Amino acid sequence: MKKTLLLTCLLLPLLSTAQLQSVFQHKIDSLYAKHKDAVGIMVHVESPKQDVSWSYATGVSDIKTGIALKREQPVLIASNTKPYVAAATLRLVEEGKISLDQPIKQLLSKQTRQMFEKANYDLNKITVKHLLSHTSGIQDYVNDAYFELVNEKPKHIWTKEEQIKRSMQMGKPQKVGEKFSYGDINY
Template identity: 50%
Template sequence: MNTTKKYITLLFLLLFSSNIFAQTIESMVQKLVDSVYAANPKAAGFALYVEAPDQHLSFGYAVGYSNRETKQKLTADQPVLIASPTKPYVAAAILRLVEKGKLDINQPIKKYLTPMSEKVLSNAGYKTNSITLKHLLSHTSGIRDYVDEGYFKFIGEHPKHEWTRDEQIERAAGLGKPLSDPGEGFHYADINFVLLTEVIESVTHQQYYKTMRKLLGYKKQGLKVTRFAKFENAHKNTAPQAHQYWDEFGWGTYNLDPSWDLYGGGGIVTNVKEMAVFFQQLFGGKIIKNKNVLAQMTTDVPPNLEINYCLGVRKIKYAGLLGYNHGGGLGTDLIYIPQLNASIAVVSLEAGHRPIAVEISKKIVGLLKRQ
């Protein structure tokens, strides 16, 4: 056999083995999700997507119902409200402005806030000339969150209330004194990212969701479905948005005005494929191209290294491998594993089953790790 034939044979064998591996993983994941759903039918449905180019994997799967009442089957391309995994998108937009030389995350927030927001926070005892953008990105600002039991109670009683960002900032400021001095404590709070979208608007003089679309290059990255609820219309060929449930509160997302979780702490509507693709492109250096700027996103931020929250993402281990992750209250989980160069997005349509969605993701990482 001459050299050319040997090369062609070797190439064929490699392609064949890669294809067999991909098919095997897909089959194993499907069986895993089917068995998990069979044991947890109250989850309504699970959808997931695996993006692992080095292992020739790019596939989605879904099981269950996108609507409990009509028993409409859930498909993996259906968009959902992703809730807090919106935060990495906001953080990436801020770092894109850093990359463009328009921001320094060590600058105080005072000059970027609207006069109303600056006054409200200052009157509540917050030192806006000491709180930096980095403090907001890492939840170390010490600002109390507007999200508490009273907030959820109000939403339950007024599901169609149209919240404004100003209302949410005022509510946060009215809940009491600062939780800590800037940089002295980690306190996860949506208010930090709500304020960051105000910063984006201050710098770019355009609504944050329009600016984010440009800064993150939705079109270039192939993110056709990704949009902010209420403010942006769905693409004409987009599958219908799935119903999501939060049984603890008796909520269905179709019955709530999206403004309760819209201004940066949450708010993005997309499907599991585009979630995974976004993380793959982001951490692959396709969105923030300056490596030093991108590295800031995954650099530890004191003082609380047990949480390992960096800038809009946290470091966590799945199946023993380090990953960059963010989960959301509406049952979503998104992670990128550098060692595997792989991204996994999982959603449970019933929010209380999010821990099970996380376990699905961990088991998928385990499958990829063993290959």
């Protein structure tokens, strides 16, 4: 496998855009065929210097209906952004612009701060580290009902305020730093 991959990588610069797309499509289809437990795979390659803008999808969009995944359909990227946000945050820590142990109160806008304080969150206790480690005690706004709402209104652009308000409706603040509770609200 390693030799095939190496050979493929060495030959890629010699291929036309159409040939590259064919190679990528074959690799994606092969990967999907090996992992049938995957719902679907969607790939987009953007390389302006090489004049490449290519998308491909295989699999299903909905397990229940079996509707095919389409390359142009929107997808929720949600958790895929967390590593980038964490890396950017840690870069700010490296640059001395923020601290992991810094309370989040002064990092939030006045409106956001007021929303959390109205719901009895102590923003002087919640730190950047708590947010990154999902131990902030902030209730998440995501549950099955949220996904139903998103599916009912696929073109609705959810605001930060709507998500925070929903979070406040989900329950009371939990103890800070005591329990891991994965949630989009932390990011």
